[in-house]
Amino acid sequence: MEAPTHIPITLGEQLLLLSLDDESGTAREPAKAAPAIAAASLVELALAGRIDVTDDKVTVVDATPLGEPALDAALEAVAGRNPPGSAKDWINRLKTDAVARAHTGLIGKGLVxxxxKKVLGLFPVRRYPEADGSVEAAVxxxxxxxxLAGAAPDERxxxxxxLLHGAKLHRLAFPDADARRVEAAMESVSRGRWSATAVRHVVKAAEDALTAIIAVTVTTTVVTNG
Structure with a gap:
């Protein structure tokens, strides 16, 4: 199912690629993308058999490093926390570091x-324009x-x-498709039985946490701008 590529890329890096404007390198919907990238770290660890969710708490079942710096940093953080935190706790804790590591990963892999630059000659900003679009195209x-076509998905x-569905990032992935059709299809996929029960528990916990975080973010933005 996964399109061939010679560049291994994490789920967090995939989300970041989708969120970056190819030409300008500016981040689109960063308030939603950041927690989604953090949640992706938890999902990756679940797919690798490193964590589980029990009574809404993220627990480590295997602390063996994976050899991927971003994921190993997240695993070490979760393993070092006592008492355990919820998926929502960890998404909020990990998001700044997760986004920074996703940027580093994409740069190191030659994708951005x-x-x-300095805005108005004073304020430093960083942009990440596309360097190689083949991996994003495959994603x-x-x-x-x-x-859109109803193919059976692999786990990843x-x-x-x-993750995209939970963070309400439908438009980043499908900018030109019918929004209602896309949302219904993504809901169906996210609720499907495409993985082991333990993995689905973590994905569901991460998705629910994202939905709650994004709802607060949107409400805060509306109140602030209103």
Whole structure:
């Protein structure tokens, strides 16, 4: 199901690729993308058999490092917390570091480049325009096949769909498709039985936590701007 590529890429990096404007390198919907990238770390750890969710608490079942710096940092953080925290707690705790590591990963893999500029000659900003679009194109192809064409998803694609759905990032993945059709299809995929029960528990906990976090973010933004 997964399109061939010679560059291994985490779910968090896939989410970041989808959220970056290809030409300008600016982040789109960062308030939603950041927690989604953090949630992706938890989902990756579940897929690798490292964590589970028990009574709404994230617990480590195997602390063996994976060899992926971003995921190993998240695993070490979760393993070092006593008492355990909820998925929502961890998404909020991990999001800043998770986004930074996703940027580092994409730069290191040659998929984006970093540009440093100053706005008004004073305020430093960083942009991450596309350097190699082949991996993002493969990600979008997989998403289109599953969500728009109804193909059976593999674990990672279904997990990515669930994360996008929970964070309300439908438009980043499917900017030109009918919004209601896309949302219904993503809901169906995220609720499917495409993985082991333990993995689905973590994905569901992460998706629910994202929905709650995004709801608060949207409400706060409306109140602030209103």
């Amino acid at each position: 480049r970093e540009e440093k 979008r192809q997989r998403l289109d096949a599953v969500v 694609t279904a997990s990515l769909v669930a």
